[in-house]
Amino acid sequence: MILFQQVTKIYRQKVALDEVNLKLSRGKIIGLVGENGSGKSTMLKLIAGLAYPTRGEVLVNGSKANRRVASTVSYLSELDEYYRFYNVKQMIKFYASQFPDFDLKKAYEILTFMKLDPESKLKELSKGNRGRLKIVLSLARNAPIILMDEPLSGLDPMVRQSIVKGLISFIDLEKQLVLITTHEIREVENILDEVIAIKDGTIIGHHNVEQLREEQKLGIVDWLTTIYE
Amino acid sequence: MADIFHSAEPIYLQLAERIKRQIVRGELQLGEKLPSVRDMALKANVNPNTVQRTYRELEGLKIVESKRGQGTFVTVDERVLQAIREEMKETEISQFVQVMREMGYSDDEIKAGLDSYLTEKGASEQ
Secondary structure (H helix, E strand, O other): OEEEEEEEEEEEEEEEEEEEEEEEEEOOOEEEOOOOOOOOHHHHHHHHHHHOOOOEEEEEOOOOOOOOHHHHHEEEEOOOOOOOOEEEEHHHHHHHHOOOHHHHHHHHHHHOOOOOOOOOOHHHHHHHHHHHHHHHHHHOOOOOEEEEEEOOOOOOOHHHHHHHHHHHHHOOOOEEEEEEEOOOOHOOOOOOOEEEEEOOEEEEEEEHHHHHHHHOOHHHHHHHHHHOO | OOOOOOOOOOHHHHHHHHHHHHHOOOOOOEEEOOHHHHHHHHHHHOOOHHHHHHHHHHOOOEEEEOOHHHHHHHHOOOHHHHHHHHHHHHHHHHHHHHHHOOOOOOOOHHHHHHHHHHHHHHHHHH
């Protein structure tokens, strides 16, 4: 479903990704972990077609990732910028107008689940509720690939919990693949199928999480500690 | 259902163990329908794929059966329940005995201690 073939990405002088090979298949929730600046966001942007590889190829469902890939990829950026004069309902309407696969009914289900008021103005939402709204907008699309860049970052435990529950409830694992970058490993370790560790633009490990526990008796955090040392 | 799992053990097995305990305790009755995969995932805070695997594992052990289009049900077979009870008893006792032996208690001390606990204290705790 997603294929990286010898992908290198250089921003000016800096090597963000260094000959990355990767294969991800549908029906899974995959965690991408690594320090700040390790290349996580770059990988997401390449899949979303928002950046292009310097060398190598990124294939999404068999074709090269470019701007048009946006129709099959729901990308949640780590930025927290919205049209502040909109209210929640208008924001949802705007998204529905931009993406043909946006499912209004599902959006309102997730909205209710997240206990968000459709009439609230975006500029008046708390940071936690903005985090929740981003989840609504990204999960309401029936896109085969969902990318989430740091969806839990900077949010309080209650909000993080509701986002994790939202993921469990609304992802269709028969059809979708979710790739999520995070530092909050404890929060997501029970919902990940696979984990990928990235360091200085290189993938230093990629595992099925249950297999890691079964064969090596390691949790994700233990495993990261062993490979980072 | 508390959603605390050991991070270094497969979650699908921990969840299977939890369900077996619920059956032994009678919290889940023979023939009772288990929550849907999604509901169980939400309740336990785990990946739906993991729940699916747990149900498959339990199905392989004949503890549950899935009925097409209806869901997954606890078996109605009493013998299976008896087998789980025995198995759990074995597990708990062997862990207890191991801990006691590691601390240097002899088997006679363990037996005597257990006996007197059950007659004196255990009875009032029931």
